[in-house]
Amino acid sequence: MAGQREMTSARVTLRDVARAADVHPGTASRALNAETRSLVNEETAQRVLRAAEQLGYLPNPIARGLKTNRSYTIGVLVPDITNPLFPPILRGIEDRLEEDGYTPLMANTDNDRERARIDWQTMRARQVDGIITATADRTDPIAEEITDSGLPLVLVNRRVDDPAVRAATPDDRAGMRLAVEHLVSLGHHRIAHIGGPLEFSSGHDRHEGFLEAMREGGLEPDPDLVIISKAFTELEGATACRELLDRGGGATAIAASNDLIALGCYDVFLERSIDCPGQLSVAGFNDMPFADRFQPPLTTVRIRPYEVGVAAAELMLEALRDPDSEPRQVQLRPELVVRESTGPPPG
Amino acid sequence: MAGQREMTSARVTLRDVARAADVHPGTASRALNAETRSLVNEETAQRVLRAAEQLGYLPNPIARGLKTNRSYTIGVLVPDITNPLFPPILRGIEDRLEEDGYTPLMANTDNDRERARIDWQTMRARQVDGIITATADRTDPIAEEITDSGLPLVLVNRRVDDPAVRAATPDDRAGMRLAVEHLVSLGHHRIAHIGGPLEFSSGHDRHEGFLEAMREGGLEPDPDLVIISKAFTELEGATACRELLDRGGGATAIAASNDLIALGCYDVFLERSIDCPGQLSVAGFNDMPFADRFQPPLTTVRIRPYEVGVAAAELMLEALRDPDSEPRQVQLRPELVVRESTGPPPG
DNA sequence: TTGTACGCGTTATCAC
């Protein structure tokens, strides 16, 4: 029976352990806490640990938090966990935080500022030790609000313009340049861009990356070939693509700001019987799950969302260890994945 | 400045509110708590509420929880949030719980029993008021363990054999029958089944549904045409499909236990130049995101995971309100979505 | 109707 865990439904507290080990609760607390264990006699400590093990003692983080003003909990705000971009980010955050004993507390904001406010206030009430958010747009007051409240803040996936705010994102600019360079190298001259909303750093930076890469490729971007869609969705992507084609600018390739927008383009190709990549090439961004199963398999930019999540968690741990440490911004290097939606221009 | 929220970084406590309203903390507590408000003078209550508002008071759930032994927090265990099946379930759970003031606390177990144990123990330590888990297999001791610990438990997506455990799942049996009936109605006689692991109720029930529907369609299931794959994955689906074909049973259609398995079949079709649905039809299960974008678009069974999540949350709230209420099991009606991976048998 | 006093489970600060 030794080693058998007790399955008492009544919670066993520090007092119970202390009593079993025949020491004072204060001593038991020190013995159980790795940082203070050195203050207590080795032998006594062992006795306490054994008693704790035997009774199946689990320290009560609530009581601990009341005393220490820490909850070992980090609030994580995402627009919508249903968007396949976020689950791997969340896992990265969770896995890394867990190593240091922190637990994430997630909420979906649906890209609604007011909802985001409510959510982070709720989290604040729940005594989270910090907030990681993927919901901020470039000028979002939420960043300032949270910082002003004294809570450590880390942005993930999207940055805010202020470089003093910690952030872990893919290098959106470099990623889009990869895509455009690829199209240029295939021989395209009339390259269009369907951007995401410029309020988001992702949309903004990819747009900039597009312009840069074009110029470096010796191509002056044609304003007729640049459309900013209203959202990173298949629907808005399709709408933007239709307008692009209706303008008749003669594009032979499209650099889309994300995979869903690219998918919207696919829909329009079907509507208008356009051959991809024969008549028109498309590149996406994110390499979302199953991008390789689309028809045609989508050429896109892979961003490693899991690693982005891990990086965000690391920035948070940094801020937690030393709140006055210099805020860093991490940008992860993306990678081009060439599949079958891009080819040489027609003719 | 009235109505302006204070942005003090020092937390404001019940005491501060009481002082501002010139009452004792006890009174303030009663005024702030909806259930005890009636015990206090209407006017005084208003004064307290105004003070709380003005100071931006947020009750500390940690302190409250210490006193009341409730955290208003529900632990949610999923195998892997990265599996597209789970995000909508999670959102359903979150949205419904939120209405009643509860917050979910999620953890990924990677289908590892030991990890699940650790996770729920951690959650127990964090004083969650209940556990919703999507990780249980049919004979999983975790269900008994959690119940024994006195924590309300609800299973989601997967059941456990014991009907005394609350569960919200799709009606897997009925769903698979829908798929098989569809294939029968197309004229197929040699219908194969690639099942998921029978340890999971999902794999088990769909397998049963397959057998039932076959017999009702007047077809005796051929053991040669039934293969149970080792996991609900594309890879294992492909492996199973290869074995099925190698057996040479002459199947003209496959009822796959989920969409990923069906996708594995697609891979094998490509390897062996099999035309789908010309030579071989396939039906999946779940209607996962982008199932309509596969090549060919996948005929599958839609299960409404969001609603499954909502139902699970509702069962939990029920258990919370009345721990002795009769445990219910909810099975949501699935729906067949016919696309292009199924057609009449060849010849 | 309101004030008082205690306790929830822990940790920190003292003494010893």
Next chain:
DNA sequence: GTGATAACGCGTACAA
């Protein structure tokens, strides 16, 4: 090295 005690913020008997 260990024990006693107070305190974290709140809820709630009980007293007034």
